[in-house]
Amino acid sequence: MSTGPVDPTTTPAWEELAALAAGFTPDLRGWFDDDAGRTASLTHQAGDLHVDLSKTFLRDDVLAALLDLAAQTGVVERRDAMFAGAHINTTEDRAVLHTALRLPADASLTVDGQDVVADVHEVLDRVGAFAERVRSGTWTGVTGKRIETVVNIGIGGSDLGPVMAYEALEPYHQDGLTCRFISNIDPTDAGQELKGLDPETTLFIVSSKTFGTLETLTNARLCRSWLLDHLPAGSDPEAAVAQHFVAVSTALDKVAEFGIDPDNAFGFWDWVGGRYSMDSAIGLSLVIAVGPERFTEMLAGFHTVDEHFRTTPAADNVPLLMGLLNVWYTNFLGAHTHAVLPYSQLLHRFPAYLQQLTMESNGKGVRWDGTEVSYDTGEVFWGEPGTNGQHAFYQLIHQGTRLIPADFIAFARPAYALADGDTDVHELFLANFFAQTKALAFGKTADEVRAEGVAEDLVSARTFPGNRPTTSIMAPELSPGVLGQLIALYEHLTFVEGAVWGIDSFDQWGVELGKQLAQQLRPAVSGDADVAAEQDASTQSLIRYYQEHRG
Numbered sequence: 224m225s226t227g228p229v230d231p232t233t234t235p236a237w238e239e240l241a242a243l244a245a246g247f248t249p250d251l252r253g254w255f256d257d258d259a260g261r262t263a264s265l266t267h268q269a270g271d272l273h274v275d276l277s278k279t280f281l282r283d284d285v286l287a288a289l290l291d292l293a294a295q296t297g298v299v300e301r302r303d304a305m306f307a308g309a310h311i312n313t314t315e316d317r318a319v320l321h322t323a324l325r326l327p328a329d330a331s332l333t334v335d336g337q338d339v340v341a342d343v344h345e346v347l348d349r350v351g352a353f354a355e356r357v358r359s360g361t362w363t364g365v366t367g368k369r370i371e372t373v374v375n376i377g378i379g380g381s382d383l384g385p386v387m388a389y390e391a392l393e394p395y396h397q398d399g400l401t402c403r404f405i406s407n408i409d410p411t412d413a414g415q416e417l418k419g420l421d422p423e424t425t426l427f428i429v430s431s432k433t434f435g436t437l438e439t440l441t442n443a444r445l446c447r448s449w450l451l452d453h454l455p456a457g458s459d460p461e462a463a464v465a466q467h468f469v470a471v472s473t474a475l476d477k478v479a480e481f482g483i484d485p486d487n488a489f490g491f492w493d494w495v496g497g498r499y500s501m502d503s504a505i506g507l508s509l510v511i512a513v514g515p516e517r518f519t520e521m522l523a524g525f526h527t528v529d530e531h532f533r534t535t536p537a538a539d540n541v542p543l544l545m546g547l548l549n550v551w552y553t554n555f556l557g558a559h560t561h562a563v564l565p566y567s568q569l570l571h572r573f574p575a576y577l578q579q580l581t582m583e584s585n586g587k588g589v590r591w592d593g594t595e596v597s598y599d600t601g602e603v604f605w606g607e608p609g610t611n612g613q614h615a616f617y618q619l620i621h622q623g624t625r626l627i628p629a630d631f632i633a634f635a636r637p638a639y640a641l642a643d644g645d646t647d648v649h650e651l652f653l654a655n656f657f658a659q660t661k662a663l664a665f666g667k668t669a670d671e672v673r674a675e676g677v678a679e680d681l682v683s684a685r686t687f688p689g690n691r692p693t694t695s696i697m698a699p700e701l702s703p704g705v706l707g708q709l710i711a712l713y714e715h716l717t718f719v720e721g722a723v724w725g726i727d728s729f730d731q732w733g734v735e736l737g738k739q740l741a742q743q744l745r746p747a748v749s750g751d752a753d754v755a756a757e758q759d760a761s762t763q764s765l766i767r768y769y770q771e772h773r774g
């Protein structure tokens with residue numbers, strides 16, 4: 224893109240939204256009473272996702288102004304530039320093409336002179352073939368035993384997506400094959416995950432886009448030592464590493480330096496951001512667990528929502544509407560955080576995954592041309608599955624003083640259809656979903672509380688103000704395809720927010736300083752007095768505390 228980003232605060236739509244916010248009093252009870260068609264007009268379909276925005280703070284005038292804001296900040300142009308492979312990641316001068324990872328094989332897209340679709344499918348085919356060898360037992364460990372445990376070593380985008388999807392698709396796992404995930408440089412992580420493993424039946428996947436991440440390389444070396452120390456005496460170390468270690472990276476030269484056979488390495492490209500990479504070869508552990516066919520179904524799900532986002536007119540475009548709604552909450556109504564509450568135990572890692580996706584993408588204080596923003600960006604995403612959260616933090620959402628928009632996610636068909644006598648437990652579960660969104664929207668008035676015979680001095684404590692906005696997302700079931708759709712929905716709404724804010728949602732310079740300082744400090748931790756003396760007083764004192772107590 225040749226022109227700079229628009230400062231959204233200079234647009235007429237921003238001014239209009241500010242004026243609307245000044246006099247804004249949400250009244251979900253009134254809005255529902257006055258407009259029998261509210262739910263129908265604010266419910267949209269994206270692939271299999273049924274998205275009900277009627278309990279949000281959208282009103283006709285707000286929606287119109289938000290759509291104007293999108294138009295005036297060039298969201299659609301930026302979207303089209305992304306899909307076409309323009310270098311919209313300006314600070315790294317890169318294309319942003321995770322959408323190409325899920326293009327069908329007969330699609331065509333040439334970027335920077337390279338046939339991207341052919342490259343993607345060449346790697347996908349290799350990943351699928353390798354996964355089949357592991358699943359069928361034709362790929363064995365060095366002593367000839369079939370693989371029973373796959374350990375993914377990676378962090379950030381090379382961990383959160385694979386582990387989230389592995390958990391989400393648990394009903395599709397192949398029997399007799401388990402995945403584990405090591406991410407943290409805290410040696411406890413590797414210590415716990417390696418516990419009880421049989422080295423002869425364990426395969427390690429070193430997943431790192433850069434193959435330069437301290438945590439991952441440290442854990443990879445640690446696992447290599449563990450493997451060589453625990454295999455039966457006489458095992459050839461080189462053959463052992465060749466059979467028990469594979470890698471996924473964009474830096475295949477560094478993979479070879481580590482000693483992993485290039486034949487057992489799977490590549491991807493710099494136009495795939497780490498937090499957008501789970502549908503590349505980074506998903507290898509998932510492909511092994513659920514099989515290439517299921518993985519292909521998941522990719523098709525991503526593609527369905529990509530197409531929805533790329534082609535659906537603005538008024539029905541779900542990621543666009545959800546992204547704009549979040550801008551309304553964040554910049555005009557003062558929301559700081561956003562809860563994501565899956566009514567699905569299988570999605571228990573989804574909020575953690577979304578934290579990297581949304582917060583690493585949109586936690587920026589300058590626009591993509593380096594100019595400073597004068598408005599809030601990014602939301603703090605957080606959440607836990609329902610109903611657990613209901614018994615923990617929902618209190619604050621119901622009766623606290625803060626505005627916390629929440630996304631509720633549920634599936635009509637359960638993964639495990641269990642009944643307790645006559646009670647269908649999934650129905651009981653869904654009843655909670657419906658009840659919570661209803662209670663949050665409509666609350667309980669003081670008069671309603673009084674009518675229950677509550678003593679007057681307790682009425683205010685037992686009144687629910689309501690007008691707590693929620694978005695309800697439902698789908699028939701948590702299939703691989705639906706999972707792909709759900710992830711793509713959040714990828715694109717994150718994009719929309721970033722585009723309105725004029726920021727580069729695809730870099731992450733903010734994580735670099737800590738990495739550099741850790742390397743500089745490292746000798747001081749081990750006792751180098753000169754390096755310790757260079758530190759600030761607090762850091763010196765903390766290091767001293769460690770040295771006095773390390774035992």
Ligand SMILES: O=P(O)(O)OC[C@H]1O[C@H](O)[C@H](O)[C@@H](O)[C@@H]1O
Pocket residue numbers: 378379380381430431432433434435436439497498583731734
């Ligand atoms: O895949 P890697 O290159 O090892 O990177 C792993 C992660 O670490 C980095 O510091 C970034 O913050 C993440 O965006 C990235 O996903």
